[in-house]
Amino acid sequence: MEIKDMQMADIEARSAELETALSAENADIESITAEVTALEERKAQIVAEAEERKAQLEAVEKTAKEVQELKKEEERNMMDIKEYRNTKEYINAFAEYVKTGDDSECRALMTENAVSEGQVVGTVAVPEMVETIINTAWENDEIMNRVRKTFIKGNLKVNFEISGTDAVVHLEGDDAVDAEELVLGMVTLVPKNIKKWVPITDEVYEMTGAPFLDYIYDELAYRIVKKAAGIVIAAILASPATSGASAPAVAVLTQALGAGTIASAEALLSAEATDNVAIMNRATWGALKNLQITSGQNVGDVFDGLPVVFTDALPAYASASANAAYMIVGDLKGVTANFPNGDDIKYKFDDTTEMTSDVIRVLGKMFGAIGVTAPFRFTQVKKAA
Numbered sequence: 017m018e019i020k021d022m023q024m025a026d027i028e029a030r031s032a033e034l035e036t037a038l039s040a041e042n043a044d045i046e047s048i049t050a051e052v053t054a055l056e057e058r059k060a061q062i063v064a065e066a067e068e069r070k071a072q073l074e075a076v077e078k079t080a081k082e083v084q085e086l087k088k089e090e091e092r093n094m095m096d097i098k099e100y101r102n103t104k105e106y107i108n109a110f111a112e113y114v115k116t117g118d119d120s121e122c123r124a125l126m127t128e129n130a131v132s133e134g135q136v137v138g139t140v141a142v143p144e145m146v147e148t149i150i151n152t153a154w155e156n157d158e159i160m161n162r163v164r165k166t167f168i169k170g171n172l173k174v175n176f177e178i179s180g181t182d183a184v185v186h187l188e189g190d191d192a193v194d195a196e197e198l199v200l201g202m203v204t205l206v207p208k209n210i211k212k213w214v215p216i217t218d219e220v221y222e223m224t225g226a227p228f229l230d231y232i233y234d235e236l237a238y239r240i241v242k243k244a245a246g247i248v249i250a251a252i253l254a255s256p257a258t259s260g261a262s263a264p265a266v267a268v269l270t271q272a273l274g275a276g277t278i279a280s281a282e283a284l285l286s287a288e289a290t291d292n293v294a295i296m297n298r299a300t301w302g303a304l305k306n307l308q309i310t311s312g313q314n315v316g317d318v319f320d321g322l323p324v325v326f327t328d329a330l331p332a333y334a335s336a337s338a339n340a341a342y343m344i345v346g347d348l349k350g351v352t353a354n355f356p357n358g359d360d361i362k363y364k365f366d367d368t369t370e371m372t373s374d375v376i377r378v379l380g381k382m383f384g385a386i387g388v389t390a391p392f393r394f395t396q397v398k399k400a401a
Contacts, residue, residue: 019054024062027055100125101141108225110143114232114363115221142360145226146233150360153237158325159245162293162348163386165355172205172354174389178259201261205354205385210247212239213379221365221376236380237361247386248351249295249329253341253396255388264350264391270398273303273333273342277397279320281345286392289347295325296343299332336399343397350393355384 017026034048034055100106109121122141155161166172178199214235223231255266267284271277278294285292301324308318322345336342359382366377388394 019051019058022055022058024059027059027062031055102144104225106141107143107145107229110146111225111228114229115365117364143229146229149230149233150237153234153241154359157241157245158293159248159295159327159348160241160353162291162325163248163351163353164349164389165353165359167355167358169356171207172352172385174203174205174352176201176203176259176264176390178261178391201259201264203262203264203352203387203389205352205387205389207354207356207383207385209381209383210240210243211379211381212236212243213377214239215370215375216378218374218376221367232363232378232380233361236363236378240361240380240382244353244382244384244386245327246329248348248353249327249344251351251387252344252346252394255394259391264388264393266346266388267392267395268398269395270339270400272400273300273307275307275318277304277343278318278322278345281343281395281397282320282322284392284395285346288390289350289393291347291349292322292345293325293348294319294322294343294345295327295330297328297330297332298326299334300330300342301326303333333399338401339398341396341398344394345397346394350388350390351386352389353384353386355382357383359384 022030031052034052037043037048038045101110106122106125109125113119113122178201216231220228220231252266256263257265257268259265267281269277269281269284271280281294282292304318330344331337331340331342333342361380361382364379364381366379369377
């Protein structure tokens with residue numbers, strides 16, 4: 017083995033051999049000395065390489081430790097944001113931001129007390145209590161918590177199938193199968209502002225911090241989400257009975273309210289309608305329950321096992337006019353609600369229109385688009401003439 021390829025064990029073994037060779041009577045001292053020198057040089061080289069690898073490893077470990085420390089520091093900073101946004105000081109600043117639209121105080125507080133300036137660029141951190149109010153409004157609405165929600169910037173285009181040929185079984189030797197004949201439509205959801213305003217007194221406006229935010233967000237979040245649910249109902253009722261290039265179909269059943277109404281409506285749905293509900297005015301629900309209890313018919317469950325969702329956007333059966341829809345049966349995932357800027361609420365305050373009455377108008381708005389995006393996911397049930 018050449019000396020340049022030797023490791024420590026090899027060097028030690030060869031050194032022992034050379035030491036024995038030196039004691040021989042006719043030893044070649046010059047040659048042995050030269051080889052010993054070469055072995056010592058190789059040994060020094062191995063030691064130097066080992067020290068260099070150790071230094072590199074220590075450097076890597078140090079860098080990794082520094083990265084971990086930086087990561088922990090960032091996590092601590094982010095924790096500061098989550099914790100600090102729930103302090104009374106920040107909630108008060110956020111309430112003033114809602115009133116005035118000026119977020120400088122919120123940003124200043126975050127910069128001085130929580131994180132560096134670079135970490136608060138963009139959307140102002142929302143207090144957890146506000147997030148809870150908005151999320152609760154969405155979750156509590158039995159219509160909006162079932163629709164498909166997206167957050168795509170700009171107009172959202174959704175394809176749906178109008179018609180298509182089925183797949184076929186192809187046996188070896190048969191003629192080539194025909195290409196699928198697929199006809200598609202496309203719904204374009206164009207976002208608009210969903211708005212609702214409520215009057216408040218000067219006394220309410222002068223409230224600060226959590227009480228003010230709780231009052232404003234709770235009231236307007238509920239009303240705007242309720243309005244969005246009304247838009248869902250209107251979109252279903254406005255859909256055509258036959259799918260077109262830009263609008264999927266909704267089935268229509270014209271029938272007097274009876275024990276089999278919901279089952280008949282469900283029978284008109286496509287197989288893709290899987291999470292079906294019955295949407296109706298509470299008075300219509302009462303009429304159906306009364307029918308089940310007092311009719312003397314063996315009708316079982318008049319609701320066909322479906323969850324019932326109440327809405328005042330549909331008239332009660334008793335007061336509905338002829339050919340007016342009084343019930344919707346279907347799968348609310350057939351509706352898409354797109355919110356390009358998120359599903360939170362923006363506010364504007366008008367303290368001039370009714371200032372002589374000490375009334376301030378608070379306008380809440382949410383930018384979004386809502387529409388039916390799948391065919392035959394719904395049946396609208398109309399009252400017979």
